[in-house]
Amino acid sequence: MNTDNKSAKAEKPETKYPLNLPDTPFPMRGDLAKREPAWVENWTQKKLYHAIRKVAKGRPRWVLHDGPPYANSEIHMGTAMNKVLKDMVVKSKLMAGFDATYVPGWDCHGMPIEIQIEKKFGKGLPTAAVQSKCRAHATEQVDIQRKGFIRLGVLGEWENPYLTMAPRNEADEIRALRKIYDAGYVFRGLKPVNWCFDCGSALAEAEVEYQDKTDIAVDVGFAFREQDKLAKAFGLSKLPHDKGFVVIWTTTPWTLPANQALNLHPEFDYALVETNDAARPLLVLAKDRIAYCMERWGMQGSVIAECKGKALELIAFAHPFYDRLSPVYLGDYVTLDTGTGIVHSSPAYGVEDFLSCRSYGMKDADVLTPVMGDGKYVASLPEFGGLSIWDANPKIVEHMRAKGTLFKDEKFQHSYMHCWRHRTPIIYRATNQWFAGMDVKPKADGASLRETALAAVEATQFFPAWGKPRLHAMIANRPDWTLSRQRQWGVPMAFFVHKETGELHPRTSELLEAVAKRVEQGGIEAWQTLDPAELLGDDAKNYVKNPDTLDVWFDSGTTHETVLRGSHPEQSKFPADMYLEGSDQHRGWFHSSLLTSCMINGRAPYNELLTHGFVVDQNGRKMSKSLGNVVAPQKVCDTLGADILRLWVASTDYSGELTLSDEILKRVADTYRRMRNTLRFLIANTADFDATKDLVAVEKMSEIDRYALALTRQLVRECREAYARYEFHTVTQKIQVFCSEDLGGFYLDVLKDRLYTCGATSHARRSAQSALHHILQALVRLLAPILSFTAEEIWATVNPGKTVDQSSVFFETWDYVVPGDDGDLLATWKSLRDVRAAVTKAIETVREQGAVGSSLQAKVVVEAPKEIAAQLRRLGEELKFVFITSTAEVKEGAELKVHVAPSTAQKCERCWHYRDDVGSNAEHPSICGRCVSNLYATGEARAFA
């Protein structure tokens, strides 16, 4: 800014004639960071959420059931975005005319909290102490998170949320366990499950992720022991050498001490190879792998016989370093992609290994399980007892080298299963666990859980649609659900197990209910202190309490029982209308909830599933709890404001990744300013307008006003449709274009003349204000689910003197009627705007030559084809207002042409039009006849613009 400008402004002569200028206390700048907390306080004090419930009473209920965030650590951008999305869905359903409720919840049990407590107080605390510390920690975390969510403008039952650790919910969860037990889905068995040494527990499918890991890959020989059988299988009378090996390849040498079999594919061709290595004169390999293996081991060899894999079935070979035999079992899963075409089998440490050994009749008691829960071999294991399996790997390799059974060892990088919490490698480990069976058919003629769940997936509506095949595939392929965990901070699997037989107590069902009653009073702690004799009497001496807890996914997976039908039935319903979570919840909450509900109800607990992607930073990296690269939503609230964060969520297509950067936030803030300022214009120009008295009936409005209303109706229609599809980014895009193009770039610009210069209470001005009033009413309602704070601020400005319990934008709905009929208005004015664009462009050309400044300085002659000319002439004298020029003349011509010339008339001091009649009234020499009339007489009539 230079000083000349400033002085010029200061010296600018003000007209003494009054104008109707905009006037409002609604500030142009949002100052959201400062102002929003006051609204939060206001909403809390006035109990806005419950006031809305009263207003919405009697409408159809619509329930979004909250997927509980884990009660650990501050909220991050991911959870914030998730909550905002939920809030926008709930509010949009509210505005659409439903009684849309929202009961937030928290997931409170489970390992992350228990691990926190272990870190803080050390391992080995008594169970009672662990539980009380965990409970206190979770309570603390819930409070922190709740504050963060409320600050985002999320409305809900915050003073009465659901907590999975509430004794009532813990008890209902045991009752849910009872239901699925009664239905016959629960069984106990030995099975390899995902096992984390750091957790000391089985893991759920959802808790496993893959990372790169370097292991030692070894080729290991199993020496011939049944030479006669082998010769016969290969169709030979006798082997040419007595000594030989069948060779396997593995990346997990630590599984070899548990090796109990070898797997061959029944249909593959296997060859007996004679080599030039005196120590290993004969080898058995898959025929297709010979060349690869010979080169790998630096040998030469020739095939002397071949047979199918199935011919070798049950022939036994010597374990590479223990004195025992491993028989050949056949398996279809053997491939020729890597290794030797022969796979070693450790039933305790591989799913396929386990299944194939079992199918050959191996009993659970025969399965070798040398690896303990902490990752060390049992002390009794020869050579390697007490070693961690990772430390043992190289030692096993060296041991085999010494024994002459090692063919090759090398570093091998591959992607390997890791615990998603500890980021440490996990293994499959056979343990006794409780399961929910996917394929058991509890009722004689009933469907399996898998079949029921697949049908439920089909009956569910997915947003976006690709969620359906995804969940379907997961259900179709998943193994049985491992329900048990070996932890302390969780809901007990409150079974009584027979000391000798391991059988459940015959009265298990009623005992579960008896335990539930106690837990309802005393929390899960009541199970710890329970003396079995209290429930079992004399029988207690034969039974022990099952020490396992339930998988936390069972906690959250049963909230449809423990919350929708348990702690909050009045505030919700079953089934919920929607579950809304990140796409990872297909294998998490969507999944676990589906299974439990199918076991209990035979259907999904939701009608619709909505999925969103993850928030990523500029580099496309995930912002996640465990990575610690989170951008605090609190910081955005404290600088730009929660409405900016909400607008970012709304304007992003959440079906993929949601990219967040400073530049993006800046752009969102720009969009916000544009919307806010447009709303401010509407407010400021209707400040002296009382809709109850001044509203002009739509039939009596100027045509352009009716056109603006038609555009508004179109906007409302399109936004409602987009909201119904949960496409918030479409809503914001439409509103933004409406504000910029239709209002700012056209309608409001044209309207200023009429608003400012016509008589303050004239029909012409009231017509414009009526349109602005309707547009404002429609827009504030459309924006409310997204810009909740701003919409409420607007609402309070427009309805002064009312407190939030009497008046809130959230008491309104989108059924607000924007009056009028579209007729031909949209088409007619589209063509008028096309001509206007040509006029504007022509004026710009003249302006570049310096002939005119303001468009009002221009005289325009439009040459146009007959039909368009007629259309333009229809507006008569008012055409110039559409162009914002001082005159506008129409001529017929072959094609559209615009002639622009500077006006030679005098500028009216008041309305700035250049007119011949300026000064025609001697009493008012500086203003035009139009202004004289508007100020002192009947004023001008405005039929069109």
Place this chain on the structure above:
RNA sequence: CGUCGAUUAGCUCAGAGGCAGAGCAUCCGCUUGAUAAGCGGAAGGUCCUUGGAUCGUUCCCAAGAUCGACGACCA
């Protein structure tokens, strides 16, 4: 490794077998009666690449590249 999706202006994204679009950002101008605002204009493109079908393709088909999601990677 497999499946699916994406690739269009500096950024975010629309789009339709026939002249390549919007918002924002940039630059320029106007306005100073939306003023820490408003209006207008301009510039900006190999519509990822290659091949095919077509009178014609950014759009259809095929292959590839890059990115992403998911699945598998167990031996």
